[in-house]
Amino acid sequence: MSQGPILELRGINKSFGPVQVLHDVAFSAYPGEVTALVGDNGAGKSTLVKCIGGIHPIDSGEYFFEGERVHVSGPRDAAALGVEIVYQDLALCDNLDIVQNMFLGRERRNGLVLDEDTMEEMAAKTLAGLSVRTVKSLRQQVSSLSGGQRQTVAIAKAVLWNSKVVILDEPTAALGVAQTAQVLELVRRLADKGLAVVLISHNMNDVFAVSDRIAALYLGRMAAQVKASEVTHAQVVELITSGRSGELGLKNGNGAAS
Amino acid sequence: MTTETLPKQENADSALGVHVKGYIERVKGGELGALPAVLGLVILCVVFSILRPAFLSAVNFANLFTQGAAVAVIAMGLIFVLLLGEIDLSAGFASGVCAAVLAVLLTLQGWPWYLAVLAAMATGAVIGLVLGSLVAKLGIPSFVVTLAAFLAFQGVVLLLVKDGTNISIRDETILAIANKNVPPAIGWAALVVGVAAYAAIQVLQARRRTARGLVSTPMAVIAARVATLAVVAGFAVYVLNLERSRNAAIVSLKGVPIVVPLIVILLIVWTFVLRRTAYGRHIYAVGGNAEAARRAGINVDRIRISAFVICSFMASIGGIIAASRANSVDPNTGGSNVLLFAVGAAVIGGTSLFGGKGRALDALLGGAVVAVIENGMGLMGYSAGVKFVVTGSVLLLAAGVDALSRKRAAATGRR
Known part of the structure; x- marks a missing residue:
């Protein structure tokens, strides 16, 4: 905990036309920790993530990475920094196998020819490093995988590139109980490996199961970013629904953060 | 299923068992691959050879290859477009336009054959570039773009061959493609080299993977593959090397038609491109x-355009083969049923119309089915009408199998 944040945003504003979606948002993610990003529908979670990932340019505000001020103007910039986003719809190709998906767009080559063996080895090593044991063969098509296995592949794809920050958008939304547990375990393992993990979730049980910190967005403002151990379930729900909870949160409905 | 992620080496027996079981599971799960085409081909061949023994003659066997060549080559190009889930309805007449360009330059302008061939291929590539750009950049559905091109190219062929006359081709080199044969000895030599190279590549690959501790194809499977190739290709070369001339004393006619090695080379090149390159x-x-x-950073527009370029480029080669076989180019070259046969060949071979699934080999398997139907029904003395109805039904059947296997795949959680 002595380390500073690897990713830090300050005073982020973002509007789409006349609609201001993010107001003066501050957010940080720490290496080795899971930071949960919570908020009601329309609170701006997805927009904030897309700003971090460089898909939406920010209108104003500062973006720090490893203490340095950086400008992220596209997904490539974010990837170059080591920021990977696993989207809700996973972005996997059903007709390709696990290795092919993990290296899609960044294939290893030997001259003109694909270096399948090296890719397979790296994929195997990555999955083994995440202690994934649920996949039968690395050469099976993604279409034959279960929802949890797909999520695992998508996460492994993000980790493969020595990324430092992994952002997961609702990774458990479509999963059953057992698979949710598997994925959450994987999320925890990512953080234990020293990555900064940002977990977007609606599910309070998931959030409290794995998070170290909780950041609550309310109507485009950061209501609070607190340690998970210092708040209760009810407080977080209150932060999500009304933007404040006792001493925590926004001073009034549209005021500045405390 | 709590098997290890890290692929571990298993002993040969169980590895073989796993391989076979995996294949059966895939077929059950709706991934039929080449199975329907191969089964269909075998059944058709058996039926036709019982009904018409002439079907089995060496002359007819050679005919099958030259008849099916143009369609198979066009189908091979079409597979690239079909893999994207698009369609190119103009491929048939694109081949007609390229053949007309070839004929005009060769016969009317007196160009040497190699320049005329290059010009025809370039015409194909440019056609593909235009079609692909309209689809990828403007976003017009490929069905509409290529339907428009289908009509327009029909007109272009008419304009090029001056309203209904035909241009005969007299260049020896071009005529040789579909009408001359490879000397039997060279045919055998090429077969041996080809099979040996295939075996070597497979074995080396398996050895390399085993050495790196990865799951490799069991030797028994490799041996079966090599044996199948050797038997099928060996049988074909043997029959094609038989004397086909009615009167061998006057003119000898034997050997593999030159168009066959041409197609094999195209098959190898495109299979390599599809399976071994990032593209x-x-x-x-x-x-x-x-x-x-x-999202993975692939330039989707460029991929789309390039697929159309490859498709029309292959159509130009198909056009050259068709011109060689007919000894001339007329307004109907690449017209009537050529496109539908080519699409049919690709789909019958196992390429999905929904995109994402298909191989270059599908064009040959499906092309063989189409050629056998066309040829066999011709021998049976059926009219063109019956042939069209049957080929249409087979195409529908293949598309039905494709759609059903997709449904089945969805039901078994494979898609």
């Missing part, structure tokens, strides 16, 4: 999930 991988990715491909 091929990206084609499958765009066909499987264009959005995922875009």
